[in-house]
Amino acid sequence: MSELQAGLFVLLALGGPAVVLMRDPLRQTLMVGVYGLALALLFFVLQAPDVALSQIVVCTVAVPVMILLALAKVRTHEHESHDDEQEQRASSRGDRGR
């Protein structure tokens, strides 16, 4: 095992727990991308360039984009329901005033 391979294995062993222990979903998404890139580098170092190419595009582009968009959807949804509640409160207050 060369030093490069050993270093990448260590990086992955640290990266996996880092992804899990990061509690903020946004940071977690970015960390998954970094972890995927390290995994792609390892595949490349282990002489599997075909797998490395798939790994790069899927784990650093496709999956993080999907998670980020899902997070954005959840946030707009929360904003909307928040707005709705405020509107309802305002209107009910208005009724009482009348």
Place this chain on the structure above:
Amino acid sequence: MSERIRIRLFLAGGAGLAALLAWGLAGLPAFGEFNGACALLINHVVVAQRHATDAVTAVNFDYRALDTLGEEFILFTSVVGLAVLLREQRSERERPPARASEEHRFQGSSYALRALTLMLVGPLVVLALYVDSHGALTPGGGFQGGVLGAAGLLLVFLGGGYLTMRRLSPHALVELAEASGAAGYGLIGFGGLVFAGVFFKNFLGLGTPGELISAGTIPLSSMAVGLEVTGAFVLLWSEFLDQALIVRHR
């Protein structure tokens, strides 16, 4: 269940898992040891048999092309399922941003960032076409090139806004690309059945190894799969983007 029982259960399970892991790891072959007889054989005969210099692509699109057909349709059906799941529902409506200036949702993104992403669109699409078409020659192939092409379109969204991306890749066109890519790959298989008597048999002339047009049906399969994968990923991201940016509750 009380906390003490839960902890005991975890300790018992954890000890079992650790023992199994240790047992499994002890039986692993040494690092770098390789016993794949088929891989060694294919590495040896692939250039002579299929005139393809990348053994991985030759395996994917020739030796086990039927498996790849299954994989294609796994991707195809899952993206179709996603499109059905994320369709606009009765309780929702589309609300595109009112002004063009609102469209760009990345607050704080500088002109330099936007210019750079837009500049990268062209090179990325060219790289995607290169990886697609050189599948039989160098590492890469339909899947990798396909996702790269889709990533090129995603950069249009990052640099220019979502409505620009939608104008460049309308849903109907993306769906057509996905469907015709998947159908094209299946048709290559039927071509083998018709012209050589075996489903997915390589029925075209093999050419000179190392030239762009060589290895028979492998480059064609690679292009078809690339088209399908580009369509699939663009469709997938568009559905997510629709949900995140445009579709709102009534």
